[in-house]
Amino acid sequence: MLIVMENNASEKDIEIVVRKIEALGFTARPIPGSNRTAIGVVGNRGYVDDTQFLNLESVRQVIHVTRPYKLSSREFHPEDTVVHVGKAAIGGKSFTTIAGPCAVESEKQIFSIAGFLLEQGVPLLRGGAYKPRTSPYSFQGLEENGLKLLARVREETGLRIVTEAVDIVSIDTVAEYTDVIQIGARNMQNFPLLRKAGKSGKPVLLKRGISATLEELLLSAEYILNEGNGNVILCERGVRTFDNHSRNTLDLAAVPVLKEASHLPVIVDPSHASGNRKRIPPLSRAAVAVGADGIIVEVHPQPDEALSDGPQSMDFDGFKNMLQELKKIADSVERPVFSTNE
Ligand code: PEP
Ligand code: MN
Numbered sequence: 001m002l003i004v005m006e007n008n009a010s011e012k013d014i015e016i017v018v019r020k021i022e023a024l025g026f027t028a029r030p031i032p033g034s035n036r037t038a039i040g041v042v043g044n045r046g047y048v049d050d051t052q053f054l055n056l057e058s059v060r061q062v063i064h065v066t067r068p069y070k071l072s073s074r075e076f077h078p079e080d081t082v083v084h085v086g087k088a089a090i091g092g093k094s095f096t097t098i099a100g101p102c103a104v105e106s107e108k109q110i111f112s113i114a115g116f117l118l119e120q121g122v123p124l125l126r127g128g129a130y131k132p133r134t135s136p137y138s139f140q141g142l143e144e145n146g147l148k149l150l151a152r153v154r155e156e157t158g159l160r161i162v163t164e165a166v167d168i169v170s171i172d173t174v175a176e177y178t179d180v181i182q183i184g185a186r187n188m189q190n191f192p193l194l195r196k197a198g199k200s201g202k203p204v205l206l207k208r209g210i211s212a213t214l215e216e217l218l219l220s221a222e223y224i225l226n227e228g229n230g231n232v233i234l235c236e237r238g239v240r241t242f243d244n245h246s247r248n249t250l251d252l253a254a255v256p257v258l259k260e261a262s263h264l265p266v267i268v269d270p271s272h273a274s275g276n277r278k279r280i281p282p283l284s285r286a287a288v289a290v291g292a293d294g295i296i297v298e299v300h301p302q303p304d305e306a307l308s309d310g311p312q313s314m315d316f317d318g319f320k321n322m323l324q325e326l327k328k329i330a331d332s333v334e335r336p337v338f339s340t341n342e
Contacts, residue, residue, distance in 0.1 A: 001041040001048050002076050004061040009037060013058035020052065031077050036060070040076050042226065067261065069218040071225035072232070077263040083203050083231045085179050086160040087340060088123040090233050091265030094338035095330045096294030098162055098267070099319060100126035102309035103139060104146035112301045114153045116316050120323060121339030125150070125159040126296055130166045130174070131308060132186050139307040143170070147177040154179070158340075162205055162296070168192050175200040185210050185237055185272070188220050198227025205296070207235040207269065214254055218262055234258055234266045235296065238273030247275025247312070250283055255290045271298040271312045280314055281322040288329045297322075 003017055014030060014037055021028040021041050026048070029040040041048060050062040067073045082091040090096045099117055104110050104127040114125055129146025131139065142149070150161045164182040165171035171193065174181055180203045187193055188209035197204045204224050208217045221232045236255060238248025250273035258266045270283035284295050300306045303313040314322070323337065330337045 001044065001050065002063040002065060003039045003041065003053050003059055004063065005037045005039065006058050006060045007036045009058040013056070014039065017053065017056065017059065024048070029071065033079055038076070040071060042070055067218075068215065069222045069262075071230075072218045072221040072262045072264055074261060074263050079263060081230060081232075081263045081265060083233050083265055085203055086123060086158070088160065088338055090267065091293045093335070095288055095292075095326070095335045096124070096267070096338050097122045097323070097326075098124040098126050098294060098296040099299045100162075101128075101300045101306065102271075102298050102313060103128045103131050103141050103307055104149055104163075105139075105142070105307050107149055109301065110149050110153055111156075113299060114157050114159055116299070116301075116319075117159060118157050118340070120320060121341035122323075123160060123338060123340050124162055124180070125153060126162040126182070126298075128164050128182075128308075130164060130170055132164070132166050132184050133308065144173055147174065151177045165193065165197065168196050171196045171200065175202050178202065180205050180233070183207060183220075185212075188212055188217065191220075191223055194220055194223035195227055198224040198229040201229060203231035203233065204229065205233045205235055205267075207237050207272075208239065208251075208254070210240050210248070212239070214257055214261070218258075221262070221264060232264050233293075234262070234264050235269055236266065236273075236292075237269035246273070246279065248273050250274065252286055252290050255287070255292050259291060265293040267294040267296055268292045269296045271296070271309065271314075275312045277303065277312055277314050277318060280312070281318075281325060284322060284326055285329050288326055288335065289333060291333075291335075 018028040026043040031038045065075045131141035160179040162180040163178045165174040182205045185207045238250045241249040268287035270280045298313040300313040
């Protein structure tokens with residue numbers, strides 16, 4: 001249930017509603033908007049009688065949220081959420097690019113990529129220090145040493161960092177070093193991990209599970225929001241289907257559907273979706289056109305020597321050319337590509 005206050009409602013009026021909600025044993029979540037405040041009610045399992053709220057003069061309207069997820073629903077929070085990370089605003093007026101290697105491999109590798117991204121005006125560097133690999137024999141990441149390298153890059157370049165937390169044991173360490181915690185597809189329904197990500201206070205990039213429905217994705221986001229962390233970015237990274245022409249099947253329709261159902265920003269990962277660097281430019285162009293708030297792309301100085309996900313990693317020239325093409329489409333849909341150089 002969402003209680004919409006009158007425009008002129010005072011702090012005291014809001015407090016009265018919050019107390020009433022708490023007296024019923026539920027949790028109140030005030031959501032200030034540009035015109036008026038709404039107060040979300042969470043913790044109720046069924047219909048809540050709204051007359052006691054409608055009788056208050058300061059209450060304009062009561063909306064019963066019909067979706068199983070609440071805090072992540074657009075009904076609850078009609079305005080778009082904008083997640084601010086450094087100078088970038090994901091979900092704002094511009095289109096945000098996040099790029100970097102699948103995994104942090106060495107000082108030389110990560111600083112070379114960082115230097116290139118800085119030149120390109122890309123605001124956020126991705127790179128896994130803890131890698132969830134399908135095979136236990138594959139490179140598992142540099143772990144805390146990888147995080148330390150990312151932190152040095154941040155200090156020396158100003159680039160903001162996105163890196164994955166794979167379990168509840170390492171997430172506190174990840175949160176200490178990173179700007180954005182990534183929760184990977186394999187962990188989308190690791191509920192204790194989602195709760196800890198929510199408690200970390202850091203923005204969370206939540207990737208759609210390999211065969212998760214959009215409702216499941218939004219319920220996972222709900223776990224993070226329910227810990228009082230509103231900075232969640234959703235990511236469509238392809239799902240597994242019957243076909244094998246592509247590593248995964250990029251569900252571009254998820255973007256407008258999620259944007260309609262939720263206020264959270266939505267980005268697209270064309271790298272993990274396609275598994276093939278040749279497909280990244282056309283899928284990225286489509287992501288801009290379909291209304292995504294950004295992309296997260298794997299880039300490596302020598303993709304064929306990458307320790308993970310080489311076939312889907314772009315080289316510097318490929319990424320640079322793609323960015324030029326994206327800018328044209330982004331300008332034509334009035335969603336300019338954000339650049340730290342401008
Ligand atoms: C990644 O971003 O490197 C990754 C492992 O992605 P996903 O969880 O989408 O497979
Ligand atoms: Mn990868």
